[in-house]
Amino acid sequence: MNRIGKILPIEGYWVEFQGNLPTDYAKSLTHLYQPLIGMAAIILYQTLLHERELQADKQIPQTHHTLMNYLNLPLDEIYVARRKLEGIGLLKTYELNSSDNRVFTYVLKPAFSPAQFLKDPMLSQLLYHHIGREKYAHLEQHYAVNKQPVDGNNITASFQDVFQTITPDSLPKEEQKQIQQGVNLDNVDFTSVEHSLKQRMIPTKKVLTAYNRKVITQMMLLYELETYEIEKAILWALTEENRLHINEFKAACFDLFQSKNQEKSVRLVEKATKEVHKEEEPVGSTKEEQLIYHLEHISPKQLLEDLSSGHHASEQDLRLIGDIMTSQGLPAPVMNVLIHYVLLQTNMKLSKNYLSKIASHWSRANLKTAKEAMAFAKKEVTNYKNSKKSTRKTQSKEVVPDWFKQQKKHQKQEVAATKENKVDEVQEQKEIEMLLKQYSSYNK
Structure with a gap:
């Protein structure tokens, strides 16, 4: 991940604290949080915790250059440590842009006490996987037993922005x-x-x-x-x-x-494979790329409501879609393309038998993304059209002179190919524009 320029040494920061620290928070940081987020993040948390006392009587913010000197760490490592604190829920970060400079407000959140940490389903489960059953059981046995708004936009990273729970080469697509x-x-x-x-x-x-x-x-x-x-x-x-x-x-x-x-x-x-920010809608892209983007990022329920001008999706349709997703194991983006495909083929009606038949086929094809599903659907339509042409040819057996047949065949092929390609392209663009229009009109 390219972290250069995320923070500059000259840029300032304020530290605030929301909540109350439990008396045994240091034990949690050392034995429970540290195995998950590492030593640098823990040191940054403790430094900021005491930094707020130094800032109490100051009129100007502290610079990140000072923080680099305190921690004896380069700024890119401080940035990584900060994001880990954000992801694990110990820090919120607010960014305020002015004409002169950027100023960050670091709002520290109280660490859990050991008992609170071990009661949290997600954190306790993560710790269990990190340190193993025996060490976890030892810790579990040993430890058993409101806020003011700040200026700026909330740019705090969420858990899934910062971490993934399996290594990139084993991640299922999506x-x-x-x-x-x-x-x-x-x-x-x-x-x-x-x-x-x-x-x-x-x-x-x-x-x-x-x-x-x-x-x-x-x-x-x-x-x-x-x-x-x-x-x-x-x-x-x-x-x-x-x-x-x-x-x-x-x-x-x-x-x-x-x-x-x-x-x-x-x-x-x-996460190190891409920049950590929300994926933006493609600008200047084709209609099809815009449609794929929407199908990748909305739920099947929202898709149905968008296509019906914002009206609630019927319980019958939702139950049908839920059953098919469960039985066939289709991801939501693939299900969206399937809904889109079936509605276009059946005059905007969801046919259970037709939907189930295609879903079964797509499930065997192991489609994971909206882009894959769209390409697969196009290929199926092309194959079907070619199959129909082949069938028509075998059925037609008129007795005509060979020279006449060859001449007519050549002429028809040229005209038909040109016409069909144009019709297909125009029809496809109309369908895509119609869906995008319905989607955008509802989401304005």
Whole structure:
């Protein structure tokens, strides 16, 4: 990752602290947080913690050059350490641009006490994978037992911006809205899960409590699971009273992770393959590229609502899509292309039999992204058209002179090829523009 220029030594920073530190926070930092984020991040946290006292009577911000001298670290390593603190939930960063310079505000979050840390489903599970069963059991046995807004835009990195839980070569293809203690988590759409439970007559409120939703979100993020896999794990972990058994649920998620990733271990790995920011919509790209971008980044539910001018997607359609995603294991972007394809082929109606048949075919093709699915769909349409042409030729057996047949054949082929190519291109562009129009009109 290119980190040069992310922060300049001359740029200033303020330090604020929100919350109250537990008395045994230092033990948590040393034995629980440090195995996950490393020594440099812990030293940065402790330095900033005491730095706020030095800034109490100052009128101007401290420079990052001073921080480099305190830590005896180059600025790029300080930047990496800062992002790890952000990802693990110990720091929020705000950036304020002025005509003269940039100033950062580092808002420190209180570290968990050892007991709080070990009760957090995600952090405790990560620590378990990092240090092993024996050391984790030893720590567990040993340790068993509101905020002012700041100036600037919140540019804090979330957990998934900074870390991945498996190494890049084993990765399968494929915002914070409130202040909270612990790891920052993006919101998960539970619509599909709710429909799956309702279909089986399981009380959703009993299963999807606020705490359970948090655990489900954390496990989904930790093990990089799809929605249909989370649904399986929930069903496996339900008790006879339709309550979610948390330990069994976590074990089920881990089993699913291992089955997908050939027994790979779960560890925090800093992302280094691309810049850490939200992917922007392609500018100046073709209509098709814009459509692929949208299909890659929205949920099937949102796609259906966008195509119906913002009206709610019907429960029947959502249940149908949820069932197909679960049974065929299609990722959401591929499912979006499938919905788009079927709607165009069936005059904007979702046909269960047609949808299921194509989904089964696409599942065997092991499609992972919207781009792959779009290319595959185009190829299928081309093959079908070529097949129809071949069939028509074998059926036509008129007795005509050879010279006449060859002449007419040559003329027809030239005209038909030109006409068909034009028709196909125009039709395809119309379809893409129609979908983009419906999408953009709803999202203005």
